[in-house]
Amino acid sequence: MTAALTTPQPVVTPPPSEPGGSRKRRRSYDEPPRWQIYLPLGVYLVFTLVPFYWMLLFALREPGSDSLVPWPITGEHFAKVWNERGFDTYFVNSMYVGIASMLMTLLVALSGGYALARFKFRMRMPFMLALLCSQFIPGALMLVPLFEIFRELTLLNSLWSVIIAETVFQLPLSMILISGFIRNVPPSLEEQAWVDGCSRFRAFLAVVLPLLRPGLVAVGSFAFVHSWNHFLFALMFLNSQDKQTIPVGLNTLLGSDSVDLGALAAGGVVAAVPVVIVFAFIQRWLITGFSAGAVKG
Incomplete structure (x- = not known):
């Protein structure tokens, strides 16, 4: 009777968890995927920067040019508004x-x-x-x-x-x-x-x-x-x-x-x-x- 009571019970060890698994699981519940963050921000950035790019394009390219790249760069428009206007x-x-x-x-x-x-x-x-x-x-x-x-x-x-x-x-x-x-x-x-x-x-x-x-x-x-x-x-x-x-x-x-x-x-x-x-x-x-x-x- 006494021996049966004192027999040690086998210890059940949980399977090894993946390092950082709980942290990853917790982050997946708290934070959305990265693309859901960067995609709207990227669209907003495009709509914000495109008008500024067009303004710089017209200000820096030569008169009469229809190029989408301001090259060669000219400062003629800046000189005109600063000195003449x-x-x-x-x-x-x-x-x-x-x-x-x-x-x-x-x-x-x-x-x-x-x-x-x-x-x-x-x-x-x-x-x-x-x-x-x-x-x-x-x-x-x-x-x-x-x-x-x-x-x-x-x-x-x-x-x-x-x-x-x-x-x-x-x-x-x-x-x-x-x-x-x-x-x-x-x-x-x-x-x-x-x-x-x-x-x-x-x-x-x-x-x-x-x-x-x-x-x-x-x-x-x-x-x-x-x-x-x-x-x-x-x-x-x-x-x-x-x-x-x-x-x-x-x-x-x-x-x-x-x-x-x-x-x-x-x-x-x-x-x-x-x-x-x-x-x-x-x-x-x-x-x-x-x-x-x-x-x-």
Whole structure:
């Protein structure tokens, strides 16, 4: 009886599993096949890059050529739009408007966003709702009131009229975005700075502002690109040719009877290059800024 109870039972060992089999099986359930990812991305990339290729093709190939490859490459169209059509002046004006609008938008949005994030007042939510609703108002609807205001202020045919209009129309969304970034900064960090003797303004500059750098880059880049590409305000508020911006300069290349496709494509390249350079240098900050403004569960 005792011997029967103490007899060891045979140990059943499972068959050897394939190395990494469970990992592969788990990945097959979690991730779709690679072709289901790369095929839609490839189609999207083709639809995105083909217009840019055609623009570069018309800008770089010789006049009258119908080749699908820009060879031999010529810079005749770029020289024409830069020297004869005044794109050197348009470029400087657009850069001035874009940088000034970006800085003014960030300055005002920082102060307003901090107030929305850190202070509680009675009309806070209705105010934020009004900011959101203002985004549904098209800019064309405000052209006549803005024109009358700038005429009374003698700002017509001045780049400052475009800068102020761009800043006003970009402020609501920029303020809401920056307030979301500030909410992600713990108030305890500012309180510790207050205990150390810092004022609220100094604590904001020393503690909060460095943590907002990715969000400020994201908001500022979109403010710059919007001001760079906007056509309507520059067309309505600027009269003389030496005050026009690049979008209006591109419109002057469209004739009533014919269109110089080479010059128009070269002007489009000149307009697109600064935006591409900006996003190429700040893409890391953009991704960080978007993740910083995300809602954490």
